[in-house]
Amino acid sequence: MNTTARPKAPGAKVPKRRSRTRSTVALKLLMAVTGLLLVAFLFAHMAGNLKIFVGAESFDHYAHWLRDLGTPLLPETWFLWIQRLGLLAAVAGHIAAATILARRARRARPVRYAHRPRVQGSYAARTMRWGGVIVVLFVIYHILDLTTGHLNPIGDKQHPYANVVADFAPERWYVTLFYVVAVVAVGLHLRHGLWSAARTLGQRTVAGERLVKAAALVLSVVLVAGYLSVPFAVTTGLVK
Amino acid sequence: MDLKLRVWRQKGAGDKGRMVTYQVTGISPDASFLEMLDVLNEKLILDGDDPIAFDHDCREGICGMCGMMINGVAHGPERATTTCQLHMRHFADGDTIDIEPWRAAAFPVVKDLVVDRSAFDRVIQAGGYITAPTGAAPDAHATPVPKADADAAFEAATCIGCGACVAACPNGSSMLFTAAKVAHLGLLPQGQPERGTRVVEMIEAQDAEGFGGCTNAGECTAVCPKGIPLSLIGRLNADYRANLLA
Numbered sequence A: 001m002n003t004t005a006r007p008k009a010p011g012a013k014v015p016k017r018r019s020r021t022r023s024t025v026a027l028k029l030l031m032a033v034t035g036l037l038l039v040a041f042l043f044a045h046m047a048g049n050l051k052i053f054v055g056a057e058s059f060d061h062y063a064h065w066l067r068d069l070g071t072p073l074l075p076e077t078w079f080l081w082i083q084r085l086g087l088l089a090a091v092a093g094h095i096a097a098a099t100i101l102a103r104r105a106r107r108a109r110p111v112r113y114a115h116r117p118r119v120q121g122s123y124a125a126r127t128m129r130w131g132g133v134i135v136v137l138f139v140i141y142h143i144l145d146l147t148t149g150h151l152n153p154i155g156d157k158q159h160p161y162a163n164v165v166a167d168f169a170p171e172r173w174y175v176t177l178f179y180v181v182a183v184v185a186v187g188l189h190l191r192h193g194l195w196s197a198a199r200t201l202g203q204r205t206v207a208g209e210r211l212v213k214a215a216a217l218v219l220s221v222v223l224v225a226g227y228l229s230v231p232f233a234v235t236t237g238l239v240k
Numbered sequence B: 001m002d003l004k005l006r007v008w009r010q011k012g013a014g015d016k017g018r019m020v021t022y023q024v025t026g027i028s029p030d031a032s033f034l035e036m037l038d039v040l041n042e043k044l045i046l047d048g049d050d051p052i053a054f055d056h057d058c059r060e061g062i063c064g065m066c067g068m069m070i071n072g073v074a075h076g077p078e079r080a081t082t083t084c085q086l087h088m089r090h091f092a093d094g095d096t097i098d099i100e101p102w103r104a105a106a107f108p109v110v111k112d113l114v115v116d117r118s119a120f121d122r123v124i125q126a127g128g129y130i131t132a133p134t135g136a137a138p139d140a141h142a143t144p145v146p147k148a149d150a151d152a153a154f155e156a157a158t159c160i161g162c163g164a165c166v167a168a169c170p171n172g173s174s175m176l177f178t179a180a181k182v183a184h185l186g187l188l189p190q191g192q193p194e195r196g197t198r199v200v201e202m203i204e205a206q207d208a209e210g211f212g213g214c215t216n217a218g219e220c221t222a223v224c225p226k227g228i229p230l231s232l233i234g235r236l237n238a239d240y241r242a243n244l245l246a
């Protein structure tokens, strides 16, 4: 065991207590719940995107249906806005918790090691924070592009299919590239994030750990493939 | 064996500290890592220099006193091995070896490779105990414990509190240490009365000491000299969630 007798080094700070809901474990719980909500959205969004392979009419119809969702119980687009506010709250909570925890982690190791090889941590686990930043920047661009239309070459709200086709035209390869980088970043984020969320929510057996890690990999690959299929189909001329 | 060592030297908490290079010669491959440092220290003392301060006690891998970063890996290159049980045959003649103290805000350097780990004691004081009277050895038979639980609790109880998990963690987190204590007591019937408050109090104390949070990176379990499994952190999380608002 460790000795208590040693004098506390000068400069060591007096322990500070904080409220239970701000504890490192509570913040991780917030990240896990908000993260899983965002993952659910990503799968629903992907299913909608894949309608592009059915045809322009089906895709545009789906986009309009999103606005009608919840009617006549709610006025048109209300449900869409409720979803948007929910997602915004989830993103805000997720990023706030990530930022607080990243700052605490930095403070927890003020002096770095002179010699530090990698032992265990996967690439995905090491890039959670910067990968997340890439995703946020992409989401902002993506909304200005395909939701509001400001950054889209066509930007016609009535015809989302045409907007997508214009977006990923071969000469706009840099848009496609940014999209690919962001989707791969999401994939890496979830390869670690999905199993990490399970562990945060209490997954605790060694056999279950193997299962959850495998499931995280499969789900991440499905998501990346689903999202990349659309721009690739447009760039290669499969969808036009 | 002849080796080049680069060792962190720091006179005290107020000193800035620096890496200092030493040559050691004629080291037996059968020497332990600490014995190799003993040889260097004898030479330093004979030369009138200050010997390198490092923690150690049992030198048989059970007390948890020893520990240093060896080439950036807590307790060095051998898995499930404390620094005192690491032997020089795992290095090659002519190697350069970097030796640094555990780095964490909660573990301030006292001198050279010695860090103050009393933060761990305060985390234990916050909840790492039971109050149920357990009687003498024969009374143990009065409380049946399922074999699987007893084995899992024992595995968690093998944690020697050396601090390697914190040293290795990219977030400077002591979650594996705390999870081992929470699991060790929480798996046994005698640990049930405080099970709910224990995890909450210990996490509060751990946060207050300035340890970071867990990101399930798994660096801790990779260097743990007792091979404490990462899965115990899931048990801690579940206990915490159940008692977060209690």
Ligand code: HEM
Binding pocket: A028, A029, A031, A032, A033, A034, A035, A036, A038, A039, A042, A094, A095, A098, A125, A128, A129, A131, A132, A133, A135, A136, A186, A189, A190, A192, A193, A194, A196, A197, A198, A200, A201, B214, B215, B216, B217
């Ligand atoms: C598409 C959007 C996103 C989704 C679906 C998502 C999903 C997730 C999930 C499921 C987790 C696991 C939670 C846990 O460890 O218990 C997670 C963790 C994390 N996320 Fe996100 N996230 C997204 C965006 C972001 C953004 C924008 C950031 C940062 C700016 C971010 C930073 C993090 C960090 C730092 C972790 C913790 C990593 C760890 O525990 O190792 N995420 N995310």
Ligand code: FES
Binding pocket: B055, B056, B057, B058, B059, B060, B061, B062, B063, B064, B065, B066, B067, B082, B083, B084, B085
């Ligand atoms: S000196 Fe006791 S464990 Fe190494």
